[in-house]
Amino acid sequence: MDWSIQDVARLASTTSRTLRHYGDLGLLPPSRVGSNGYRFYDEHSLVRLQRILMLRELGLGLPAIGDVLGQQQDENAALRHHLDWLKQEQQRLVRQIRSVKKTIDTLNREEQLMAENMFDGFDHTEYLEEVERRWGADAYRQSDAWWRSMSTAEKTAWRLRQRALGADWQAAAVRGLDIVGEEAQALAQRQFDWLHGIPGTPGVGAGPTREYFLGLAELYVADERFAANYGGQVGAEFVRDAMVVFAERNL
Amino acid sequence: MDWSIQDVARLASTTSRTLRHYGDLGLLPPSRVGSNGYRFYDEHSLVRLQRILMLRELGLGLPAIGDVLGQQQDENAALRHHLDWLKQEQQRLVRQIRSVKKTIDTLNREEQLMAENMFDGFDHTEYLEEVERRWGADAYRQSDAWWRSMSTAEKTAWRLRQRALGADWQAAAVRGLDIVGEEAQALAQRQFDWLHGIPGTPGVGAGPTREYFLGLAELYVADERFAANYGGQVGAEFVRDAMVVFAERNL
DNA sequence: GATAGAACTTGACGTAACGTCAAGGTCAAG
DNA sequence: CTTGACCTTGACGTTACGTCAAGTTCTATC
Numbered sequence: 001m002d003w004s005i006q007d008v009a010r011l012a013s014t015t016s017r018t019l020r021h022y023g024d025l026g027l028l029p030p031s032r033v034g035s036n037g038y039r040f041y042d043e044h045s046l047v048r049l050q051r052i053l054m055l056r057e058l059g060l061g062l063p064a065i066g067d068v069l070g071q072q073q074d075e076n077a078a079l080r081h082h083l084d085w086l087k088q089e090q091q092r093l094v095r096q097i098r099s100v101k102k103t104i105d106t107l108n109r110e111e112q113l114m115a116e117n118m119f120d121g122f123d124h125t126e127y128l129e130e131v132e133r134r135w136g137a138d139a140y141r142q143s144d145a146w147w148r149s150m151s152t153a154e155k156t157a158w159r160l161r162q163r164a165l166g167a168d169w170q171a172a173a174v175r176g177l178d179i180v181g182e183e184a185q186a187l188a189q190r191q192f193d194w195l196h197g198i199p200g201t202p203g204v205g206a207g208p209t210r211e212y213f214l215g216l217a218e219l220y221v222a223d224e225r226f227a228a229n230y231g232g233q234v235g236a237e238f239v240r241d242a243m244v245v246f247a248e249r250n251l
Numbered sequence: 252m253d254w255s256i257q258d259v260a261r262l263a264s265t266t267s268r269t270l271r272h273y274g275d276l277g278l279l280p281p282s283r284v285g286s287n288g289y290r291f292y293d294e295h296s297l298v299r300l301q302r303i304l305m306l307r308e309l310g311l312g313l314p315a316i317g318d319v320l321g322q323q324q325d326e327n328a329a330l331r332h333h334l335d336w337l338k339q340e341q342q343r344l345v346r347q348i349r350s351v352k353k354t355i356d357t358l359n360r361e362e363q364l365m366a367e368n369m370f371d372g373f374d375h376t377e378y379l380e381e382v383e384r385r386w387g388a389d390a391y392r393q394s395d396a397w398w399r400s401m402s403t404a405e406k407t408a409w410r411l412r413q414r415a416l417g418a419d420w421q422a423a424a425v426r427g428l429d430i431v432g433e434e435a436q437a438l439a440q441r442q443f444d445w446l447h448g449i450p451g452t453p454g455v456g457a458g459p460t461r462e463y464f465l466g467l468a469e470l471y472v473a474d475e476r477f478a479a480n481y482g483g484q485v486g487a488e489f490v491r492d493a494m495v496v497f498a499e500r501n502l
Numbered sequence: 503g504a505t506a507g508a509a510c511t512t513g514a515c516g517t518a519a520c521g522t523c524a525a526g527g528t529c530a531a532g
Numbered sequence: 533c534t535t536g537a538c539c540t541t542g543a544c545g546t547t548a549c550g551t552c553a554a555g556t557t558c559t560a561t562c
Binding site: 001011012013014042043046047049050053054057058059075076079080082083086087089090093094096097099100101103104107108151152156157159160161163164165167168 | 262263264265294297298300301304305308309310326327330331333334337338340341344345347348350351352354355358359402403404407408410411412414415416418419
């Protein structure tokens with residue numbers, strides 16, 4: 001009562017290559033191998049294949065499927081774990097979709113404006129009125145002048161660092177790091193140093209003042225335009241909390 | 252005015268390996284290569300890297316990024332195309348998440364029931380009352396008896412074919428095949444043949460009757476439990492339409 | 503029994519975007 | 533001259549198979 005590899009492949013609408021692959025991984029060994037090397041499968045193989053295909057449709061990886069089938073993992077637990085992963089992936093996609101849409105919008109609105117540089121402006125110049133309201137017109141004028149005085153290379157390098165910082169903050173928030181931990185505080189230090197370079201920031205030279213630093217931290221949470229650079233609301237809150245801790249310790 | 256590979260890597264918070272990779276692909280060639288083989292990058296490189304990293308964060312593949320940067324592709328068009336792909340991926344994830352949840356539920360409700368076979372029943376026995384309402388109690392009794400009379404291997408093989416058919420229908424719907432085309436009609440033929448094996452289906456022996464076949468097609472669309480096996484509402488409608496065409500031509 | 507064609511085998515490369523050794527030059531500082 | 537930091541090329545590993553390639557075996561036919 002056994003079938004050839006092609007019989008089984010046709011039954012399951014898959015390929016012999018796939019069955020051989022599963023055989024190589026030990027997921028679905030042939031029930032019998034002829035003296036000529038031909039693989040044969042019996043009814044138990046079919047049941048096992050049925051389960052493999054089910055789990056694969058759910059998106060589980062082959063090693064995970066192996067663990068479930070080998071009783072080394074509770075199926076229920078494996079599925080729950082997998083579900084968490086799927087939800088995370090979905091969130092990632094949602095964020096990417098939002099970003100792509102925003103980028104398309106920006107491109108269409110400012111088509112001819114962007115000659116060489118993708119996006120001009122940065123945290124401060126981009127949000128003029130907010131900065132002026134908080135720290136006065138002088139602060140804005142100073143940082144704006146500083147920005148304009150930079151060469152293209154300097155501007156680009158600056159933006160590169162800005163993006164890198166934002167990405168690292170985001171990664172830290174996702175990894176759920178402790179805000180008082182070493183890594184998160186190192187990021188806060190980078191944030192401090194980064195602000196250090198911007199004239200118009202109260203206390204520059206010695207570095208931003210405690211008040212300014214804390215005010216900026218709150219701004220990240222309060223204004224969604226800022227939050228976008230730090231991984232959304234949740235990310236911004238993580239950034240703020242780490243910055244607050246940093247300020248209390250060092251400023 | 253140039254920087255070493257490490258300088259640039261640190262600036263962008265990436266690795267030298269990544270920069271070398273981009274160099275190998277022609278995405279970001281060094282602006283200068285020393286006689287010692289060392290790579291050096293200038294300000295234009297930084298601007299280019301800035302754009303590469305932006306697009307990569309949006310999820311574009313490196314070849315696509317290359318096309319955009321090389322002006323071989325309109326950025327706007329590329330992003331729109333990418334957005335479509337992202338949306339599709341998201342739909343896929345939504346479906347998978349639903350499936351995983353359903354499977355977890357089923358597992359918890361019927362924990363001890365499932366000794367060897369994952370799911371018992373099939374289209375007909377699973378939806379007793381619907382089948383009886385449409386084609387009478389006799390139809391159900393016959394197909395139920397047929398099902399019970401099969402060996403484990405036969406049942407498994409049957410389910411394997413059922414799943415394969417469902418998956419192929421789903422793929423066909425996603426690919427947007429023409430319902431009157433060769434491939435879709437071949438699927439309808441398989442659907443017909445598959446029903447052929449089930450006693451209790453009116454007209455079996457000669458194959459299902461036209462009326463039964465059409466009724467089943469409508470059922471797939473009307474009942475979401477059936478639709479689930481054929482790729483949701485949209486998939487079920489595709490199946491129905493192809494089946495209707497098949498019935499008109501052959502029954 | 504010879505032969506063609508279908509089915510089977512193992513082996514190996516390719517995929518996306520790098521991470522991660524490995525082995526070996528180059529350079530600045532002491 | 534040595535040490536250590538930094539640089540190079542080369543190559544394997546990752547996921548789940550697809551896709552040849554080359555050789556062997558089975559089956560049907562003449």
